[in-house]
Amino acid sequence: MTKISTINVDQVNTQIVNWLKTYAENTKVNGFVVGISGGVDSAVTSSLCAQTGFKVLCVEMPIHQHASHVSRAKEHIEQLKKRFPNVNSVHTDLTSVFETFKSEVPTDFEDSKLNLTLANTRARLRMTTLYYYAGVHGLLVAGTGNKVEDFGVGFYTKYGDGGVDLSPIADLMKSDVFALAKYLKVPDSILTAQPSDGLFGDEKTDEQQLGASYDELEWAMLEDANNAPSDNYTKREKEVFKIYKRLNTINQHKMNPIPVCVINRI
Template sequence: MSAERFPDLSRLERHIVEWLRRTVNDAKACGCVLGLSGGIDSAVVSVLCQRAFGEDMLTVIMPCHSTPDDEADAARMVELFRFPSIRVDLSAIYDTVSNSLSQYLGTHSPELALANIKPRLRMITLYSLAQSRNYLVCGTGNKVELTVGYFTKYGDAGVDLLPIGDLLKGDVRRLARYLGIPAQIIDKPPSAGLWSGQTDEGEMGVTYEELDSFILSGKGSEKVRAFVNEANARSEHKRKVPPVCDTTGL
């Protein structure tokens, strides 16, 4: 169903590239920095940023007890497209923070609280690198993730711009093939890499194909409908700036 949204992929590519240039220029910045995870979303955004900014972009590989295959796929993208790139290993920093916090965590999802340290450390890393270069931090979230809140607040959502934030997962896959991204990266199960064996679809309990279809058409099984509506409502705070207590009239 998503294939019908953008019949001209070259036009979609040009549109995003021009939007990236315009947005960065409006911010008086010089380029973009982004994390390269080895997954399809960051692969697509990296190619688009390179086409927008040439050498004025930086991809950052940030292993944090990550699977070797993910890092290998990220390195493959760097080699294939010749991205400006650096590697920052966050494993030791994660160990220090998680070991310091573990004894103080409550009983509500302590494992997830520790896992979410990883994307938040990556956010800190990217902003430090961006500020030192007058770059913006480019996010890799897609429309499905934004809709259901499948991202870490002040982690992978801590970014300045989202070039594929209006693309469904199927759109991203089609664009990836058009851009020449290796099939191995396109076809592997999407994962946030929070723990060993974790996959997006396994954690959510529904497939991206089902989510694409429901978000686009409003049609789907009761399971998918309930998941999207509940997840969207539960994650609404992630998509808004923090509320401010209004003291007018006191």
């Protein structure tokens, strides 16, 4: 079920860069801030922002981060800074902040709920940090979510990595992101790494958390959009489609606007 991207990478690259430039010009900001995780999405997003000529601040925000994530992030940032003089970086270790937070709240809860909640807390601490740098430097927070994550299965933290000013790659499938990453000469260490949100302090992959690969989820997302019949699905395809529908359903609260109680006024 390997997905092959069909986008024209040169054309898409130009379109996104121009879109970013226009948005920055219209909002009168100095540029963009991007959280760098060592993954392909943040690498592509920061590379796109760098091409605008506007100031780009790459921010590392480790919280008990796995060494491989840290090394990939550093490799990408150093490469990007050599290629683009408008790119700068800052390292903000949030581990002590996270530990202080944990010491101030009760933690005697069921492990599965506690671990997920603390993982989301990490993402929200990072969002707060990005907006700090955005505020003091007059920058926009550029999101790093792709289409499968943002509009398919809702694989992100509400008001964490979902809290952004604009989303340059949110209309790209994961296969498109990888195609664009190769075009942008993102380091091989990132291209070959298994996607991981890095929120659990280990090498737990996105596939392990989701129960399906991005290629499989892309397939299911397209099948669902086309209202394709499931009679001829293989056993695995049926499993993947079920996983997709479950995640898409339970995460609608992330993908839809915040519910507002509209008052009847006479």
